[in-house]
Amino acid sequence: MIAEAGQLALTFAFALSLLLAIVPLYGSFTARQNMLLLAKPLAFGQFIFSLLAMAALVYAFRTNDFTVINVAQNSSSTLPWYYQITASFGSHEGSMLLWVLMLAGWTALVAQFSKALPLLLQGRILGILGLISAGFIAFSLFMSNPFARSLPFYPVEGRDLNPLLQDFGMIMHPPTLYMGYVGFAVAFAFALAALISGRFDSVWARWVRPWALSAWLFLTLGIMLGSWWAYNELGWGGWWFWDPVENASFMPWLAGTALIHSLAVTEKRGTFKSWTVLLALAAFALSLVGAFLVRSGVLVSVHSFATDPGRGLYLLAFLLVVVGGSLLLYGSRMNSVRSQARYQLFSREMLLWGNNIFLLTACLIVFLGTLFPLFHKELGLGSISIGEPFFNQMFYYLTIPFALLLGLGPWVRWKQQQVLPLVRPLGLVAVAALIVALGVLASMQSVQANLALLGMLLGAWVGISALAEVMLRARQFGSVSKGLTKLNASHYGMTVAHIGFAVLVIGVAMTKTYTIERDVRMQEGDTAEVAGYQFTLTDVYDLNGPNYGGQAAELDVRQNGNFVTHLHAEKRFYRIQRTVMTESAVHARLSRDLYVSLGEELPDNAWALRIQVKPFVRWVWLGGLLMALGALLALADKRYRRKITDPGVSHA
Amino acid sequence: MRKVLFYVPLLAFLALALFLLSGLFSDPRERESASLNKALPNFALADLMQPNTIWTPEKLKGEVFLLNVWGTWCPTCNAELGYLSELRQQGVKIVGLYYELPRDPAFDPPFDLAVLQQEVQQKLQQQGDPYQFNMLDLTRSVSLDLGVSGAPETFIVDADGIVRAHHIGDINPAVWRSKLAPLYQQWSSQ
Numbered sequence: 029m030i031a032e033a034g035q036l037a038l039t040f041a042f043a044l045s046l047l048l049a050i051v052p053l054y055g056s057f058t059a060r061q062n063m064l065l066l067a068k069p070l071a072f073g074q075f076i077f078s079l080l081a082m083a084a085l086v087y088a089f090r091t092n093d094f095t096v097i098n099v100a101q102n103s104s105s106t107l108p109w110y111y112q113i114t115a116s117f118g119s120h121e122g123s124m125l126l127w128v129l130m131l132a133g134w135t136a137l138v139a140q141f142s143k144a145l146p147l148l149l150q151g152r153i154l155g156i157l158g159l160i161s162a163g164f165i166a167f168s169l170f171m172s173n174p175f176a177r178s179l180p181f182y183p184v185e186g187r188d189l190n191p192l193l194q195d196f197g198m199i200m201h202p203p204t205l206y207m208g209y210v211g212f213a214v215a216f217a218f219a220l221a222a223l224i225s226g227r228f229d230s231v232w233a234r235w236v237r238p239w240a241l242s243a244w245l246f247l248t249l250g251i252m253l254g255s256w257w258a259y260n261e262l263g264w265g266g267w268w269f270w271d272p273v274e275n276a277s278f279m280p281w282l283a284g285t286a287l288i289h290s291l292a293v294t295e296k297r298g299t300f301k302s303w304t305v306l307l308a309l310a311a312f313a314l315s316l317v318g319a320f321l322v323r324s325g326v327l328v329s330v331h332s333f334a335t336d337p338g339r340g341l342y343l344l345a346f347l348l349v350v351v352g353g354s355l356l357l358y359g360s361r362m363n364s365v366r367s368q369a370r371y372q373l374f375s376r377e378m379l380l381w382g383n384n385i386f387l388l389t390a391c392l393i394v395f396l397g398t399l400f401p402l403f404h405k406e407l408g409l410g411s412i413s414i415g416e417p418f419f420n421q422m423f424y425y426l427t428i429p430f431a432l433l434l435g436l437g438p439w440v441r442w443k444q445q446q447v448l449p450l451v452r453p454l455g456l457v458a459v460a461a462l463i464v465a466l467g468v469l470a471s472m473q474s475v476q477a478n479l480a481l482l483g484m485l486l487g488a489w490v491g492i493s494a495l496a497e498v499m500l501r502a503r504q505f506g507s508v509s510k511g512l513t514k515l516n517a518s519h520y521g522m523t524v525a526h527i528g529f530a531v532l533v534i535g536v537a538m539t540k541t542y543t544i545e546r547d548v549r550m551q552e553g554d555t556a557e558v559a560g561y562q563f564t565l566t567d568v569y570d571l572n573g574p575n576y577g578g579q580a581a582e583l584d585v586r587q588n589g590n591f592v593t594h595l596h597a598e599k600r601f602y603r604i605q606r607t608v609m610t611e612s613a614v615h616a617r618l619s620r621d622l623y624v625s626l627g628e629e630l631p632d633n634a635w636a637l638r639i640q641v642k643p644f645v646r647w648v649w650l651g652g653l654l655m656a657l658g659a660l661l662a663l664a665d666k667r668y669r670r671k672i673t674d675p676g677v678s679h680a
Numbered sequence: 681m682r683k684v685l686f687y688v689p690l691l692a693f694l695a696l697a698l699f700l701l702s703g704l705f706s707d708p709r710e711r712e713s714a715s716l717n718k719a720l721p722n723f724a725l726a727d728l729m730q731p732n733t734i735w736t737p738e739k740l741k742g743e744v745f746l747l748n749v750w751g752t753w754c755p756t757c758n759a760e761l762g763y764l765s766e767l768r769q770q771g772v773k774i775v776g777l778y779y780e781l782p783r784d785p786a787f788d789p790p791f792d793l794a795v796l797q798q799e800v801q802q803k804l805q806q807q808g809d810p811y812q813f814n815m816l817d818l819t820r821s822v823s824l825d826l827g828v829s830g831a832p833e834t835f836i837v838d839a840d841g842i843v844r845a846h847h848i849g850d851i852n853p854a855v856w857r858s859k860l861a862p863l864y865q866q867w868s869s870q
Contacts, residue, residue: 306689313693326703340704344697351693359687399699406702 031096034084035175038125041077041132042165044070048135048158052151064151068139071154074161075136078129082116085125085174089116095182098122098174104186104604106575107194114199115189120323121174123202127319128164130203130210135161138214138239145235152221153214160213163346171339188575188604197257201250205277208247209315212280214239215287216312219305220354223361228305233295236308238668240291243311244284245659251277252652263610263625265545265640267648270419275398276318279391283311286387288659293380297442299369300377302362303384309358313351314391320347326402372444379437386430393422424479431486431533434526435493439500457496461488472542472643483537491530494523518665525658532651538644545640549630559641561622562586563595568626568635576600578608581626581635585615597626597637621645715835715843720747721825728778728814729797735815737841744868745773746860747835748810748851749828752803753781757832760850765808767856772864776814779823779831791818836860838867 048070055063085098089112094100102122103115117126135157142150168174192198218236222228254274259267268274287307293300320326324340371377397414404412435457439450465484469475501519502511548556550565557563567582578600585592595613602609615622620643627636715721720737727733748764750757768774778800783791800814817823826835829848836845845863847855 302686310689317696320700324700324704326700337704344700344704347700348697352690352697355690355693359690362686363683399696402703403699406699 030084030087030091031093031175031177034081034088035169035173037077037080037084038128038165038169038175041074041081041128042162042169044074044077045132045158045161045165048074049155049162051155052158053155056148056151056155061147064147067151067154067158070158071132071135071139074158075129075132078125078132078165082125082129085122086113086116088175089113092186094184094186095177095179096174097176097178100178100183100186102186102189104188104575106604107186107189108574110199111189111194114193117202118189118193118198119174121168121172121176123206124164124168124172125174126203127206127210128161128168130206131157131161131164131213134207134211134214138217149221149225152224153217156217156220157213160217160350163350167339167342167346171342185604188602191576191600191602191605191607191609192261194602194609195257195261197253197260201253201257204246204253205250208243208245208250208284209277209280209318211239211243211246212284212308212312212315215243215308216354219308220357223305223354223357226361226364228294228301228365230295230298233291233304234667237288237291237295238663240284240288240308240311241659241663244281244288245656245663247277247281247284248652248656248659251281252649252656255652256649259645260612260614261609263612264638265543265612265623265625265642267539267645270397270416272398273318273322275394276321279318279394279398280311280314282387282391282394283307283314286384286391287311289380289383289387293377297369297371297377299371300381300384301365303381305358305362307384309351309354313347313354316343316347316351320344321398371442374440374445374447376437376440376442376445379433379440382433383430383437386426386433390423390426390430393426394419397422427533428482428486431490431529434529435489438494438497438522438526453496453500454493457493458489460492461485464488464492474542478541479537480541483533483541487530487534487537489530490533491527494526494530498523516665516667518662518667521658521660521662521665523658524661525655528651528654528656528658530651531647531654535644535647535649535651539642539648542643543640543645545638547627547636547638549634550637551632551634556637556639558639560587561592561641563622563624563637563639565635565637571598571600573600575604576602576609579626579629581613581624581637583613583624585622593622595622595624597624599626616646618646618650619643715825715827716846718843720837720841720843721822723822723825725777725815725817725822728776728800728816731793731816733813735813740775740837741841742839743773744836744838744864745775745812746864747775747777747826747837749777749779749823749826749831749833749835751779751781751831752799754779754831756850758803758807760832760852761804761807761810763852763856764810767851768810773812774810776811777823778814778816779820779828780816780818782820834860836863836867838870 048067051063051070052067055061055066088096088099089103090109092099092103092105092112098119098121102119103112107115115122117123135154138157139150139154142153145153215236218232218239222232251274254277255267258269259265284307287304287310290300290304290307294304320340320343324337324343326340369377397419400414401412436450436454439445439454462485465481465488466475468484469481475481498512498515498519499508501515502508505511505514544559546556546558550556552565552568555562555564562585564584564586565581566584568579571578571580578598580596580598583595583597585595593615595615597613598611600609600611601607610625612623612625620641623640623642625638627638630636720740722737723735725735727735746764746767752758764774780791780796796816804811815822826843827846832850834847834851835843838844844867845860847860849855851860
């Protein structure tokens with residue numbers, strides 16, 4: 029009964045999204061204010077009914093309603109209650125509904141916080157968002173109904189949630205990631221509305237910026253959580269695999285990063301308009317392409333959903349309408365837009381242009397690397413696969429000039445910058461970076477020309493330069509302490525995000541270089557030595573969880589005889605899905621992780637264990653967190669909240 | 681010129697959409713075989729049952745046949761013996777390439793041809809014998825040259841000794857009808 033109510037709610041949401049797509053847009057071209065005014069209530073209604081639909085699905089999962097196919101296939105009565113809730117978006121159907129809900133949520137937020145926008149623009153933006161919503165709700169309703177029943181024959185017990193998804197990281201990862209993907213729809217709608225009206229200026233850029241920033245914030249967090257989840261749950265200590273689905277989330281992130289930088293130029297200098305609009309379109313287009321790749325079965329990946337060519341065809345047609353249509357509009361409208369601003373070769377504009385070029389090159393590399401196997405095959409050249417080495421190599425070459433420019437960027441003025449005044453401070457930063465990098469490696473007793481040295485150098489260069497730049501700016505207000513309180517929140521946001529990038533680079537380079545991994549055979553009481561740590565296996569015993577069994581191992585870790593920590597690693601056997609999962613034991617410190625996963629049982633009561641010592645691996649996620657924090661700080665900037673008292677807002 | 685430039689993203693996207701569309705209708709897991717449309721690799725393999733007979737690609741020419749890679753250790757291979765025997769009765773020529781598993785000198789007994797012959801004979805008596813004869817690939821080098829990734833795999837080889845199809849996995853009535861029979865008939869009639 030509740031499931032039918034959910035389906036009904038989704039149908040209502042569909043009707044409202046259709047109205048939202050038609051009425052305000054029609055009103056905007058025929059100048060009817062009453063139609064434009066309808067956009068806001070329609071957006072709220074669409075959100076409420078999407079929320080009701082999601083609530084009904086969660087209810088079906090919590091009450092173990094196995095007559096609903098989706099519940100029967102992705103949940104079980106023995107599943108803990110919190111995973112029953114997350115199971116509601118663990119399948120293709122459920123995740124599509126979550127996607128719909130988030131899109132409706134963003135639309136409602138735009139409706140709520142767009143009082144400052146001219147009514148015409150507001151109506152167009154909401155109408156475009158409604159159009160996108162309608163496409164996705166129709167997909168959910170007609171191509172992948174989450175409420176479909178299997179009556180009259182239904183199972184008495186469900187098939188359980190995929191054990192890989194039974195993890196805390198998985199509770200957080202998909203909603204955050206989707207918030208990011210879908211959030212770019214807002215920037216997309218702003219760009220389209222501007223293309224229709226032909227008006228792009230600093231004011232437009234200032235309106236879009238907070239939306240682009242918040243979408244980017246969620247996407248950053250989502251990717252980071254996914255990486256953290258893979259590290260804990262997949263059992264081999266990796267944190268990024270260049271899997272097609274990861275790449276599908278990385279591409280919009282790269283385009284989004286370029287977008288928030290390009291928006292800065294458009295807001296401050298009124299130029300880069302064609303870039304900014306293209307990037308706003310691209311960030312969401314890449315999210316859509318990603319959704320297509322994951323859900324159509326075109327690519328092989330560990331986490332693609334079950335495939336169905338009908339769904340793929342629908343998504344492709346939708347992609348053609350939305351992306352193709354917007355790019356057509358871009359082609360026909362953009363050539364009439366001119367920028368007046370002039371700038372010299374050495375100026376912040378040029379450096380940010382460089383930033384865009386590098387980020388888009390990175391995006392293109394990921395894109396080609398992900399899709400090349402498909403191109404190759406469809407051109408009749410046979411099957412090939414592109415793996416980690418390609419991506420690692422390319423990103424290695426890209427990161428060096430990118431980080432060098434990044435350290436320089438914030439120092440350089442808009443319009444024109446003299447070279448000479450920068451030589452001394454940046455020279456000092458370079459020397460400091462060299463000292464820090466060599467110092468850290470010397471303390472690890474391993475100074476050699478390797479990836480770690482390069483990473484430390486680049487990281488220190490970016491980090492120190494960002495800090496020094498803040499001090500310099502603060503000093504311009506008289507005293508440093510006074511200046512630090514005067515600086516914009518968005519300036520701090522930039523600095524923190526850049527330091528986050530530095531931390532990430534250091535983390536990646538150090539882990540890649542210094543990770544030590546050993547596969548050992550141990551009996552109870554045995555001790556294995558890895559990188560100066562003694563791991564003693566004290567006990568192995570049987571596990572008995574709610575929906576799994578298996579074994580657990582207890583280890584004591586000592587360093588030079590001093591007790592460091594106790595580790596608890598599990599090897600779970602999920603009874604219903606009959607799969608084995610590794611729950612790695614991790615002891616985390618800023619400078620290193622101790623990582624143990626329990627492997628197979630060997631003859632003579634012995635066990636295979638994989639022991640890893642991973643220096644600086646935390647920095648990878650810390651870097652991501654800092655970048656997200658930077659976006660949060662930038663969002664807190666006062667200028668996005670300034671009340672507009674212009675009485676003429678309603679007729680623009 | 682500037683005008684055209686702004687349409688580049690659209691053109692790039694349309695090209696991509698075309699690839700995605702064709703990608704929808706092909707199986708990403710399907711692999712093109714490296715040995716397809718090439719002559720059989722050069723080999724000289726002993727007959728499993730009469731080790732004095734040596735088979736070379738030259739001797740196999742003249743008639744279209746199925747080359748079936750198998751072993752008694754492989755359950756799927758044993759399961760398809762029955763249907764393959766039916767095909768033999770329908771007049772399909774099937775040659776076995778016996779894939780012998782690598783041995784661990786520390787644990788496994790040394791290779792004994794008599795034991796293997798007995799095992800194979802027993803298995804074929806139980807499940808049916810589809811083979812004209814079996815060639816023993818003791819070092820697995822011929823299988824490697826053919827691009828075999830596991831057993832069972834089956835090749836269609838034409839009268840000139842050219843590999844015309846490479847099927848990974850078992851052969852059952854559905855696979856035979858939909859995929860292999862048309863190819864077999866096509867190359868038999870040429």
